[in-house]
Amino acid sequence: MVFLGSLCLILVFTKVAGHLCNRIGVPAVIGELLVGIILGPAILGWIQPDAFIHYFAEIGVVILMFIAGLESDLALLRKYWKPALSVALLGIVFPMVFGFGMGELFGMAFQSSIFLGVLFSATSVSISVQVLKDLNKVDSKEGATILGAAVVDDIVVVILLGVLVSLFNTGGGDSQPLPFMLMKKVIFFIVIFVLARWVVPMLMKISSKMLTIEAETAMALIICLAFSYFADFMGMGSIIGAFFAGIAISQTPYKHKIEKKIEPIGYAVFIPVFFVSIGLNMDFSGFGEQWLFILLLTVVAVLTKQFGGAIGARVTGFNWKSAAVIGAGMVSRGEMALIIAKLGLESNLLTEEFYSSIIVVIIATTVIAPFILKYTITKQDESLKLN
Template sequence: MVFILYLAIILIATKVAGALSVRLGQPAVLGKLLAGIIIGPAVLGWVQPDDFIGHFSEIGVLLLMFIAGLETDLEQLKSNWKASFAVAVGGIILPFVGGYAIAAAFGLSNNEALFLGLLLCATSVSISVQTLKEMNKLQTREGTTILGAAVVDDVIVVVLLAVMMSVLVPAQDVSIGLLIGKKLLFFIIVVAAGWLLVPRFLKWFAPLRVTEAVMSGGLIICFAFSYFAEEMGIAGIIGAFAAGIAVSQTSYKHEVESKIEPIAYTLFVPVFFVSIGLHITFDGVGEQLLFIVLVTLVASITKLLGGGLGARMTGFDRRGSIAIGAGMVSRGEVALIIAAAGLESGLLLQKYFTSVVLVVILTTLITPPLLKLTFKEREQA
């Protein structure tokens, strides 16, 4: 029954920490992330990472991205595709170069430096989504561009990871053509399903004489799209986001959204925020403190500049470009997955694994206050 205690601790810690964060003028999500560090193994040790936390947090991030899809303006997303692509590419090139350079400066091998560069290319939009939502900026042109860029970034980085594993790890035998084909097939099927199947499914499912049929139908679509994305080698959050967009084009959008949000933000999303902090441990950090600080700085600055440059080249003003770059800084769970793959394949040494995880979490902690600052400056201007 320890998981019941974990839930109680997580819920009270995230709500109190979120409220304190708002009082201090920061987004509530920053307090929730810090709560995970405080109640986790790094400080108090009240909550330990386990399968229960893992499963709940995965549902939490899927629901978070499903809600983001529901609230996304599809027409604005279409009109900003060039900007999203430019932001994604800029946010890959500069972090890759910066990551490779800093790894080489610390004496890592060529293969290890290439992998660290690729790891810093990742972007996880889930934290940015929550921050933008709190600031009512999710449906702005900047918010939509960040969402689109994160999707493009995820696809490109996954393909590059497969290429790198096949070239640098002798045991890996990956067909690049098959890999790219699966990504294209995913988007073709998702677009077709969102256009043809989702409206028909909800129209059939909604009248069923059972409790909360519409909300259940929305969850079925969310989880089905997420599972399909994982099977096709794409992060499940992309599938959840696509499911949200598909449902948003139906007449059931507002009913699904109004009933999903209480479940997500009451239980599952708080567990997701806490789970990020649970990965932190300070064992042996002192020996690699310089490495952690410098890699965090490189990861943050290159993503900010790369994403911002892409936005600037596609018509955004200076402050809008900086805000978009700030929204791309968080590496989150996507980079943690890549780090685990690198550790397993030998491209990331065990002694650097904890330090890299800390870098990923630090970039995630930086993002909420950075987003709030950049958007505030833009509004004042």
């Protein structure tokens, strides 16, 4: 029953670490990562990345991506689709190109360099949203554009990730002809669209009429797991299916009810284990040789999102002050990049040699992002007062 002690340690330390991080204005996810590093093989060695941790972490990341899909506001995207699309696409192109260049510069394999570009194309605006709330900017045009762009960013990056994992087929499966793999992708998206458009709303409606406890919540989880299994079966990765399952349910009247029920399940147990599992895989033995890689990649990660997002906003009519705010709002990589990094390690698209360094860069961008956003908003407010 050692696993019970491990789970107890993880829950105690992650909640304490999350509390302390929130007190000092640092994202709670950073504390959870540090718990994994401290309790894991890198320092104390109290918890090992065994099968129990692996399966709990897998459930955690599926639930986390399901919640991300649930929180995707397609109505907001439809309202601000032009600036959101421009910000998201340029905010993906810049990091992809320069991320790939960084991988090639430091001798990564070709597929790993491409993966590095995709990884740093991801955005996690949960931290930016908190800053926008604190400064009463969520309902501003800049805030709405950031949120809309985040939806586009998530969808595009998730699709790119699924295709990348499938095409390079590094997980140990049998190789398949390229036309067959592409056909599977097309079939996957057609099936997902049909299920999301007609089947999911029907199933949720049926569950609401069932005379059993938490039938709607159970149905939402069934849909999430079924989509995840189907995505994995089609070579897209389970988190891709979970994300689209969340989007499907977000378009039904049950969205907010399911959010309230699923979040406690995920954030109480499974999601903390996922973030701890990332820390458990950290290895600091090669850090002395990779300090330049970490420094340069951090600078590239911040600047490419900042300028890509800002230029995307500028070409759709925003002035430079507003464009700077929008670009800053897209800088944070947060949990989205951590999920992708973990998947890359498991799919052999990312080697252990670079894994720990990349996690450090993700943490750095996540910590830096709120300060950049606050600074750009302050500058914008000062400019408006002068005018």
